[in-house]
Amino acid sequence: MxxxxxxxxxxxxxxxxxxxxxxxxxxxxxxxxxxxxxxxxxxxxxxxxxxxxxxxxxxxxxxxxxxxxxxxxxxxxxxxxxxxxxxxxxxxxxxxxxxxxxxxxxxxxxxxxAPPMRGEGYALGIRTRWCELRLAPQPRLAGIKHLNRLEQVLARAEWRDPAIQEGLLRDPEGHVVSATMANVFAVIGGVLVTPALDRCGVAGVARAEILAASPDAQVRPLREEALRDASELFLSSSVRGILPVQAVDDTVYVPGPVTRALQRHWRGLGFPMEQA
Known part of the structure; x- marks a missing residue:
């Protein structure tokens, strides 16, 4: 048949x-x-x-x-x-x-x-890198998921190492925007923070769900150096769920309580996320 x-x-x-x-x-x-x-x-x-x-x-x-x-x-x-x-x-x-x-x-x-939401990446985190490409500001298009993804295509073409699973993107002024296929969250000084996306980037629905579930989270401009002081770093995606970040180039992180709580929240929504 x-x-x-x-x-x-x-x-x-x-x-x-x-x-x-x-x-x-x-x-x-x-x-x-x-x-x-x-x-x-x-x-x-x-x-x-x-x-x-x-x-x-x-x-x-x-x-x-x-x-x-x-x-x-x-x-x-x-x-x-x-x-x-x-x-x-x-x-x-x-x-x-x-x-x-x-x-x-x-x-x-x-x-x-759909790709499975399980494995070491969900338990231990994934390795990422900074991309050289900078996302161009365009407030008229910021946040929406329009069809022109050439910036993401070119950013993803910057590496072929299979050990690197994502790349982080900045704007021309050095503000963190997102990963190539996900939004970025960091825990800085005990506060959950995600970059403002009023100039460029896609406002993911997973990001919206996390913000709704985390009323104390902050949405604000976030620079690269601030991420080095983060105690936790993770990516959010409506397809891949909550992915802890293990490293950004040479900066290392460990999945912490905020990341784990949001992974549990994801499972509670009906997504079969497994940490191993």
Missing amino acids: PAPMRVWMNGAPATTVSVLDRGLSYGDGLFETIRFERGGAPLWPRHMQRLAEGCGRLGLPAPEPAQLLHEALAVADGLPQAVVRITLTRGQGERGYAPPPLPRPTRIVAAFD
Whole structure:
């Protein structure tokens, strides 16, 4: 029996997109990457909230969450743990940057096997490095998950060492922004801190969940040197969960009580995170 089609476009199975689609030509659109566990997505409301905000910023008609959920469940059917990517573009348009006055968005929903949330990385932490690439400030796009990820692609191309699992990114002034695929949290002086993302970077839904669960956490500008004084450092991702950081280049950390408490919180949401 053939495997079910894991990609739908505009509500039907599909494998191609128009060469005139503005998402392909200009990165004109948004995406969400959502982890499903046995047919449920614990962070679904947060993903829909960010998608709606992004649509408002870009002037795109927002899709109906109920329709997206129906399509996500259809493509993920049969996958106990799935990552569903929802891509929304402005659709087809004439040559040139000017957006069409009445956009007809392209909606792509695709499912993939989810990576396991277990192993030494969750128990002992992962090794990371500083990236040379600096994220360009653009407040109009800061926080949303737009399609242009070239900065992250180039940052990830800076290393091939399999022992290094992530790279940390800064802006031109040296402020910490994020990792290439995750947000950054540090415990400094006993306080949980995460970088402000009002100039660049993606405001992850996992980050939003952690801030909601940690009312005393601070969101503020954070420089590289401040991380050296942190007692704990971890990354947050809606797909990978809470990942302790063992080292950033030569600076070493040990997972502490704040990281462990948030890993327990993640399991309580319905994600099967294991520390070993």
